[in-house]
Amino acid sequence: MPDRHTFLIKPIGGLIKKYVGDGLGWIDPFAGENSPAEITNDLNPLKPAKFHLHAKEFALQLNGMYNGVLFDPPYSLRQVKECYDAIGVKLFQEDTQRFPQNVKEVIAPKIKPGGYAITFGWNSQGFGQNLGFEMIEVLLVPHGRSHNDTIVTVERRISDLFNHGFGETDAGGALKIQNTGWAFVP
Numbered sequence: 051m052p053d054r055h056t057f058l059i060k061p062i063g064g065l066i067k068k069y070v071g072d073g074l075g076w077i078d079p080f081a082g083e084n085s086p087a088e089i090t091n092d093l094n095p096l097k098p099a100k101f102h103l104h105a106k107e108f109a110l111q112l113n114g115m116y117n118g119v120l121f122d123p124p125y126s127l128r129q130v131k132e133c134y135d136a137i138g139v140k141l142f143q144e145d146t147q148r149f150p151q152n153v154k155e156v157i158a159p160k161i162k163p164g165g166y167a168i169t170f171g172w173n174s175q176g177f178g179q180n181l182g183f184e185m186i187e188v189l190l191v192p193h194g195r196s197h198n199d200t201i202v203t204v205e206r207r208i209s210d211l212f213n214h215g216f217g218e219t220d221a222g223g224a225l226k227i228q229n230t231g232w233a234f235v236p
């Protein structure tokens with residue numbers, strides 16, 4: 051059974067420690083309860099984050115350049131709806147159509163070249179080449195039975211290039227994976 055606190059899953063906690071260190075200069079737009087990032091946000095006002103904004107609003111009001119982003123949104127529209135229902139917030143139209151890509155697009159240019167995007171989900175899309183990132187590591191975390199694996203991508207910001215002609219799927223990123231890892235979490 052996957053832990054809803056993603057960062058408490060042992061191999062994921064190890065990966066985060068390796069890249070995030072003391073968390074200084076890191077941002078986390080979907081912080082939940084266990085984020086080591088310096089600048090945290092969560093729409094749910096009961097979560098212990100510094101800001102309680104929609105992730106896109108949070109990203110828009112950031113005016114610095116950051117060492118990295120931890121990006122652990124709800125993984126499906128159904129999960130988005132569950133989060134919103136729990137706090138009595140109505141689903142925005144953009145959330146049903148472009149979430150969480152709309153949040154990545156605002157955050158990407160605010161990550162320093164050489165900085166990191168660590169993305170969690172059910173696919174390995176990450177931020178992708180179109181947003182100026184290269185894949186450097188993937189961690190696959192199976193949870194057993196019929197549960198979806200958690201897929202963690204670690205990417206590094208390489209450029210200011212946006213929309214430079216790579217395909218929508220960014221499948222080319224897979225060629226750049228240097229390290230892959232997996233761990234079984236019962």
Ligand SMILES: C[S@@+](CC[C@H](N)C(=O)[O-])C[C@H]1O[C@@H](n2cnc3c(N)ncnc32)[C@H](O)[C@@H]1O
Pocket residue numbers: 054055056057058079080081082083084085091092093094097103104105106122123124130133
């Ligand atoms: C997968 S959980 C993050 C778990 C966290 N990484 C941890 O290990 O505890 C996603 C979080 O995003 C928050 N959330 C959902 N939709 C959001 C939105 N549009 N903007 C900001 N936060 C949102 C939820 O309240 C939830 O705490």
